[in-house]
Amino acid sequence: MIAASLLAGCGGGSQTSTLYVFAAASLTDAFKAMAGAYQKQHPDIDIKLNFAGTPTLVTQIEQGAQADVLASADTANMDRLKADGLTSGDAQVFAHNQLEIVVAPGNPKGIKALADLAKPGVIYISEAATVPAGKYAQQALQKAGVTVRPRSLEADVKSVISKIELGEADAGIVYTTDLKAAGARVQGVEIPAEDNVVATYPIVAVKGAKNSAAAGAFIAYVLSEAGQSTLASFGFKPA
Amino acid sequence: MAGIGVSLQADVRVKAGALEIDMRIDVAEGEVVALLGPNGAGKTTLLRALAGLVQLESGRVALDGVVLEDTRSGRYVPTEERSIGFVFQDYLLFPHLSVLDNVAFGLRSRGVRGPEVQRRAAAWLERVGLADRAHSKPSALSGGERQRVALARALAPDPHVLLLDEPLAALDATTRAAMRRDLKSHLSGFRGVRLLVTHDPLEAAVLADRLIVMERGKHVQTGTPAEVTSRPRSPYVADLVGVNLFRGVAQRGSVRVAAGAAVAAAGAESGEVFAVIHPRAVALHRSRPEGSPRNVWHGRATGIELYGDRARVRVEGEVPIVAEVTPAALAELKLGEGGEVWLSFKATDVGVYPA
Amino acid sequence: MRRERAPLAIGILAAAGAAFFILPLIGLVVRTPWADAARAVTSADTLEALRLSLVASLTATGVALVLGVPLAWVYARIEFPGRSVLRALTTLPMVLPPVVGGIALLLAFGRRGLLGSWLESSFGISLPFTTAGVVFAETFVAMPFLVLTVEAGLRSMDRRYEDAARTLGAKRWTIFTRVTLPLIAPSLFAGAVLCWARALGEFGATITFAGNFPGVTQTMPLAVYLLLGTNPEGSYILSLILLVVSLVVLVGLRHRWLGSA
Known part of the structure; x- marks a missing residue:
């Protein structure tokens, strides 16, 4: 342990250093690709990724988990970390995401709009309001003036998609990016812009990061043209 | 109580591990027979076979000429339908039931219902002198008391046959002498077939009219206690005598x-x-x-x-x-x-x- | 009788072993905001989750007893080809990640599942997102603990008591209910408590198979997990409540049944 920090302190050219990146679950595929591309350019950096629901990530950092960078799926949780005094510098928005209705392939229940989620015989499930996606889904329904009681409040977006894929539920509201990642297993129904909610993804260096220089460099890469095009390929809207 | 004239004829071949038992047992009316043999001779297995608890390799068991089991015809009367009372070596009183319920168990199983069950079970406890222990658990009884409860439990449903496996072996030496006399009087009060297993020659001689000596699963000698002691036919019997x-x-x-x-x-x-x-x-x-x-x-x-x-x-x-x-x-x-x-x-x- | 003293090495390791369990509990107690605790305990959501947890775990234990005891009896008493394979299969949920168990349950009892699709089309019964689904998930994960414990009890009991009952004229069912079950009561009790404890703490299979909705399928562990993200203090309080309830039940029952602390 001591030897490792001494070596890191020497900063020898061939010495690799580890960067811990905590990222929201919805960023899983995009950030895996991002880290791969970044490491190709910076072979001396070894990126360790930790994916979970954003609130969980914030709690982990609060409890002292070793993190250098946090990429959040909403601003509320980012504010929470900031209020804890655990951020270093201002958070920067690096991506946006939108919502879509997810249904089984072929859309057997004929769902065309948010209002159809309230039709009898349609089993609608949502994310719990404790994760950003759940909060956004509620907002979208409110905007559209639709009242519907979800049959279940799933822990994350992926659970919603897999239950629809398995046929246990008929519809849910998820991120566009998750639909894209799910491919042909499910099908998306667009939500008109006036009802839609735009999710904002901020990124920040964690205060007390072991590797603050590398953290800054990685954040810069995410915001760079190369980083943005990687995100776009997974369905994220630009910052 | 069974009527006079109950007899048992058994011809039994049983495998018990490495031991092969091949025995013929005849108990005539009114007789008390003791099966005497060293430990491991197969006595207990033989007794269990008579009760239908052990599968016969081949053989036949008949009570009063009524066939209970015959491997040739395939007839098998299950244990619970045989009119047999069994006193096990360590008595096997049901630990979760009171003394009274232990004695009543066989009555209930045989279809006796209502206050009749209590009355008959209590009468049996009276006979063995344990009326005051009716509501105790078996664990609260002395060895001798347990033996008497086991006897009452076996006899309460009025069986035609009473099988006793080392009825006194679990008792300490001082209790054993008293219980031997006690058991003898209970045995003479029962008129069905009485067959007991023991490795104690004194117990056999005191309790039984006739001894059947078996060693390593095979018959060695039969006779009254006097005949067997005066003319032993195996080193085991000679040693005992x-x-x-x-x-x-x-x-x-x-x-x-x-x-x-x-x-x-x-x-x-x-x-x-x-x-x-x-x-x-x-x-x-x-x-x-x-x-x-x-x-x-x-x-x-x-x-x-x-x-x-x-x-x-x-x-x-x-x-x-x-x-x-x-x-x-x-x-x-x-x-x-x-x-x-x-x-x-x-x-x-x-x-x-x-x- | 002399008191037995532990060898030093064993004493140290045992103390470390105990500390391994005690320290996380102390952490929970220390970090719990007690000022908010009273409010959280009496809040409708907490009480609802607690009620659901107790109802579902007790029902699951009941189902496990009704189905598991006969299964244990068959395993202990009946020899048939494939018995050990079947036993391994039915105890698999003990080692299976519960989430996988939940998915397997969906594939069998879900709307499109092997049996579930028939249940839905013939009777209109759908288990996912219902309290019955919670009971299913908990039973699936917890019953093996009961089956194994009861089977061990059946194997170690003195079968001659059953012989004694037979010589007294008892039929098989009477022997089972009046002799076998009372004799294995300690195993039965231990198995039921283990099963109940496992059901009470069940998370993965429940959220996967039954989903999460307050009052219907949201049990305490689900509430704790979902609260952890936004309101960690709240989740500490819920965890403590779950802990206290379990502790009271386990200590109370053990004292009552086994007569020792």
Whole structure:
């Protein structure tokens, strides 16, 4: 342990250093690709990724988990970390995401709009309001003036998609990016812009990061043209 | 209570691990029979086979001529339908039931209902002198009390057969003597077939009219206790009775036993015979005795044991034999373990009977 | 009788072993904001989750007893080809990640599942997103603990008591209910408590198979997990409540049934 920090302190050219990146679950595929591309350019950096629901990530950092960078799926949780005094510098928005209705392939229940989620015989499930996606889904329904009681409040977006894929539920509201990642297993129904909610993804260096220089460099890469095009390929809207 | 005239005929072959049991058991009306044998002879397995708890390799069990089991015809009356009372070696009283409910168990199983159950179970407890323990758990009873509860439980449903597996073995020595008398009176009050298993010759002799001796799964000897003790037919029985037993070929006044030695015996004529000599008939001497005894042997004392007013000396010579003398005589001989000694016994003290 | 003293090495390791369990509990107690605790305990959501947890775990234990005891009896008493394979299969949920168990349950009892699709089309019964689904998930994960414990009890009991009952004329069912079950009561009790404890703490299979909705399928562990993200203090309080309830039940029952602490 001591030897490792001494070596890191020497900063020898061939010495690799580890960067811990905590990222929201919805960023899983995009950030895996991002880290791969970044490491190709910076072979001396070894990126360790930790994916979970954003609130969980914030709690982990609060409890002292070793993190250098946090990429959040909403601003509320980012504010929470900031209020804890655990951020270093201002958070920067690096991506946006939108919502879509997810249904089984072929859309057997004929769902065309948010209002159809309230039709009898349609089993609608949502994310719990404790994760950003759940909060956004509620907002979208409110905007559209639709009242519907979800049959279940799933822990994350992926659970919603897999239950629809398995046929246990008929519809849910998820991120566009998750639909894209799910491919042909499910099908998306667009939500008109006036009802839609735009999710904002901020990124920040964690205060007390072991590797603050590398953290800054990685954040810069995410915001760079190369980083943005990687995100776009997974369905994220630009910052 | 079963009527007079219940008899049991069984012809049983059972495998119990490496032991193969092949026994014929006949119990006539009114008889108490004891199955006597060393540990591991297969007595318990045989008893369980009669109750239908062990699968027969082949054989037949009949009670009063009614076939309970016959491997040839495939007939098998399950245990619960056989009119059998079974007293297990460690009694196996149901630990979760009161004494009264233990005794009532068989009555309920046999379809007795209502206050009749309590009345009959209580009457049985009265008979075995445990009316005041009706609501105790078996764990609160002494060994002797448990034995009486087990007997009451087995007899309460009025079985035609009573099987007892080492009924007194679980008791300490002081209780055992009292319980033996007690059990004898209960056995004589029961008029069905009574068959008990024991390894204790005294218990067998006190309780039973007739003994069946079995060893290693096979029949050895049958007879009244007096017959069996006077004419043992195996080293095991001879040991139990405490006599010297030889087997050999009779030839005009002597019996040629193993290793070429001969025992002079008055009654020996011809053929395979047993020769039995009571240790009291064997005299010990420091030097070669003079006079009339026909049998004079020389050997080395290998074991000396004192039993109250008697001493038993095992002498290893051409043929090992046990002599019984008074402690005074032993002192006079100045005989210690390993000491050389002469012994003699009269030909008329040797009992001879066909093997 | 002399008191037995532990060898030093065993004493140290045992103390470390105990500390391994005690320290996280102390952490929970220390970090719980007690000022908010009273409010959280009496809040409708908490009580609803607690009620659901107790109802579902007790029902699951009941179902496990009804189905598991006969299964244990068959395993202990009946020899048939494939018995050990079947036993391994039915105890698999003990080692299976509960989430996988939940998915397997969906594939069998879900709307499109092997049996579930028939249940839905014939009777209109759908288990996912219902309290019955919670009971299913909990039973699936917890019953093996009961089956194994009861089977061990059946194997170690003295079967001659059953022989004694047979000689007294008892039929098989009577023997089972009046002799076998009372004799294995300690195993039965231990198995039921283990099963109940496992059901009470069940998370993965429940959220996967039954989903999460307050009052219907949201049990305490689900509430704790979902609260952890936004309101960690709240989740500490819920965890403590779950802990206290379990502790009271386990200590109370053990004292009552086994007569020792």
